[in-house]
Amino acid sequence: MPKPIYVLSGPNLNLLGSREPDIYGHQTLDDVRALCEARAAALGHAIVFRQSNHEGELVDWIQEAREAACALVLNPAAYGHTSIAILDALKMLNVPVVECHLSNPAARESFRRKTYVSLAATGVVSGFGANSYVLAVEAAAGLAHSS
Template structure:
């Protein structure tokens, strides 16, 4: 059975209450439940982890190597400056899809740059909760293709 890890970075534990005009009113738990239901329907295992600490996310990325088939990562603010996360992604063989609820390219200038983008499989942003669902659907499609 294929396995997917969903990693969420700083402040995403506050979804639903933090700047709902930007991030919406859906909680992280709500997003996890949506993804879990879709993964179960597809027969795929899915795990979740959120941390406000860069090192914990680095540890999870390193531990994911050779255990998970894909990582869905919303690194939040770490997207824009974490060379440690970038290096961890570069060091593993598991493909990573970068996710953002908001369109980082339409926000403040400092958010326009992702130091992760050059080392991830792809980036999905600006679709709200559907960014997560689109990333999961992309992984499911890739799993079907690779199974053939």
């Protein structure tokens, strides 16, 4: 089996299902994990699925992915708009990076329309709720096979 796809989620995503469900939906992070695991398995991949509210922990996991992952899906949440540390960690990766968002940042407040993660991402999937993660895993698997 190939190296796993890392699926990392940033701050406040542990509260999916109860946090602003009109924006982020009613599915929990455990629901998202199950969807990702099922899609990855159908594509012949395992995933490493993690969430943290701590920027440094996300940086550590991105660095870990340098050697351990075949691709990375990252929902940086608010850190996408603020974290140069995450951008710098992503720029050191030699695997495809798919940025993922539940909502469509371009349709929200102006400060959400730019992410530092996009500067290092191979592609972006946004606006499809929990299905954004599934589409991002599918894209990551396809990119991993072509690299």
